[in-house]
Amino acid sequence: MTSIRIGIVGKTNTGKTTFFNAATLLDAEVQPYPFTTKEPNIGVAHVSSPCVCGEFNVDDDPRNSLCINKMRFYPITLIDLPGLIKGAHQGKGLGNQFLTVAAQSDALLHVVDASGSIDAEGNIVEPGYGDPLSDYYDIEEELVLWYHKIIEGNRTTIEKYEKTLGLVEALYTVLSGIKVGSTHIEKALKLTGLIDKPFKDWTMEETRNFAYVIRDVSKPTVVVANKIDLDEAEKNYLRL
Template identity: 40%
Template sequence: MLIGLVGAPNKGKSTLFSAMTMNEVAIADYPFTTINPNLGIGYATRKCVHAEFGVKCNARNSLCVNGMRMFPINITDVAGLVEGAHEGKGMGNQFLNDLANAESLIIVVDASGTTDSTGNKTVSANPSDDIKMVNKELVQWLAGIIKKHMNTISRRNDGADALYEILAGFRATKDDIEASAKKAGLSTVKPNWTDESTLAFSDSLIKIIKPTIIAANKSDMKESEKNISALQKEFGKDNIIPCSGAIELALRKAAKTKVIDYTPGSNSFAWNDKNISQDRLNAIKYMEDFLKSKGTNVQELINAAAFRLLDNIVVYPVEDENKLTDHFGNVLPDGILIKRGSTALQLAEKIHTNIAKGMLYAVDARTKKRLGKDYVLQDNDVIKIVSAAK
């Protein structure tokens, strides 16, 4: 899975990226620090089911730390986006192609309002304007790609199929394309859409193929509070996550040097080494208070982008439903992210095509009941797939 960080320049995308992945990247207080995309691995976390079953797990495809399963997620951080990028302003929008394969996006804004929409210092900028600008540029990006191919598309009877060929790399399915055309009131038979129609189509499609959550970053700054309330009012509380990439990054760095023992996502930490300079002591005390009062919410951001936006659940396939083990005796080896509504057969397909082909039935490890191939998986299910295939 790939999650993309996108936003205007100088909002803290690379700081969040670094906090999420622990990759060292360029971070600076001026626009366009990032030019080439950064790619790294972060973790989405969920409470592991091992405690419920009273067992100790040997996690294989994901780590299990302090009772939390950590699912590796690819994260990418790209250059800053400015108004008119689709017409070549700033760094243009070519770099957005690095987000084509992203499943969800985190739009990063500066909640303090101390940087303007081009990333320069200001006072009282409205971060809501940046959200609108980014959404508009994302739509223009997609529309631009479609427009480039409109000549070819318009000659095809099955225009949805032609669009699919172009947009499959953006994770669009034919169903998504048809639904978006319908929503925009457009026909896909030999479509010869105007620019306006293409924009309307792109607006619908991008919402489906690139669901977004907003990171109201720099929540540690005093100016942020009133802007966060206003953003939550305008965009809905669930869509705005106040966060501090800078504090999360500092915490992770302190944990790396073993000064503190900090698990991302937790609202406290153990303090191992107080034999440090007064400045560092003050900084760590400040972070301790910040965690208690507000939280950095960086873990929450990854989790929202990996689970909530994509409606993913976690299921644990096992080979022995009594011991909860795989072939090698590993207990609860794999946690698998799968779309809510998926069936036991779809889980089998994720494991191996041959297992799916030979699938007979499944077994629920909690109830030991037999489940059909069309059983709809539930969050945290532990499932044995019984297949004629080995």
């Protein structure tokens, strides 16, 4: 059974593994200090919804999911990643090496500590001390910088392939390994207005903007406001 893959990303200590364990019924390590998860955890969770077999009153035997008592259970592969921190692209914390694993996902869950109970380094502090909104933007910035680095680091290859294959295919040769499709690339080029601009003429700012848009287009993301049970969380939830 093939399934959709969803990567769980976010700042360290926000509760990524706690959510992963609850969704998959696995027992990966959870601790109240930063960088507990050192390697990605992979598990399967199920999304359920009433099955059409009930409506049509027929028996079924689906191949892509399970049908139990007229309820459909769709398997979703969840990938719990080591936490990030501002400056991860410069090697801070555990660095950003695990984003290679996140990039194999079809979509992302970005877990944020809505209560603001972690400081800039990810240590537990009184709720309200930390700022979930800056945490969110810092981690998003790390994701974009990661894409940016891949594009910048492959300039020569992209320029070489652009001559024979064109811009979309040239970018595809470099980005397909991180599950970016040519339709994503085309869409991002149109949105950034770079579709007719030769890659060698892209400014640093244009490349950065393309990285921002390709991250957005290729990895649809849901932001999860976690630790909502703690003081201050509801107030921050409204800001998020």
